[in-house]
Amino acid sequence: MQMDAQNLAFRDSVFDMVISRNITWVLENPERAYGEWLRVLKPHGKLINFDANWFLHLRDDTARRNFEEGQAAVVEHGFELKESDHGEELDNIFRELPLSCCWRPQWDFMTLANMGCEEIAVKFSLPKGLYDEYYEQLYKTIPTFMICVVKAD
Structure with missing residues (x-):
């Protein structure tokens, strides 16, 4: 089914698990999406979200320097830097976009904690091979993270 991740058409507490990959960063109201995903989870259900600080470098000097380091690593490994x-x-x-100015997954962790989630785990070191060698180098300074939440009773 295709629908707005911030306004799900499902009843409350119907899913054992909600998994999201690389969507939160592009939403106009990511906090609402987290609320919706938690709403449709059964008690003790799991929410797993994979994402990254894809465009923080457009608004933050430190993130821009990190992104430029990734670009330099691409060149050092013999690749031609691809144009945007x-x-x-x-x-x-x-x-x-709202999350283009937030350090993540810190924002995600605090948002979920403020929503009453108590079992929150963040994993930064995801398995190698998610990207080809070019993107491994480019994204090493903006790594993909996983945040996992177990919904309370």
């Missing part, structure tokens, strides 16, 4: 395939217009859109 989204251009300035999309960069402007990405820059305005």
Whole structure:
């Protein structure tokens, strides 16, 4: 089924697990999405979200320097740096997304804790091989993370 992740059409407490990958960063109201995902989980259900600070480098100097280090690593490993395939217009859109100014997964952890979640785990070192060697180097300074929550009773 296709629907808005921030406004799910499901009843409360119907799923054992909700898994999300690389969607939260692009939502206009990611906190609402977390609320919806928790709403549709059964008690003791698990929420697993994979994401990263994909565009924090557009708004934060430290993240920009980290991103530039990733670009330099790409070149040092013998790859030609690929031009951005989204251009300035999309960069402007990405820059305005709510999570493009947040350090993550810290934001996710605090948001979920404020929603009453108590069992929250974050994993930073995901298995090798998620990306080809080019993107392994480019994204090493903005690693993908996994955050896992067990819904309370």
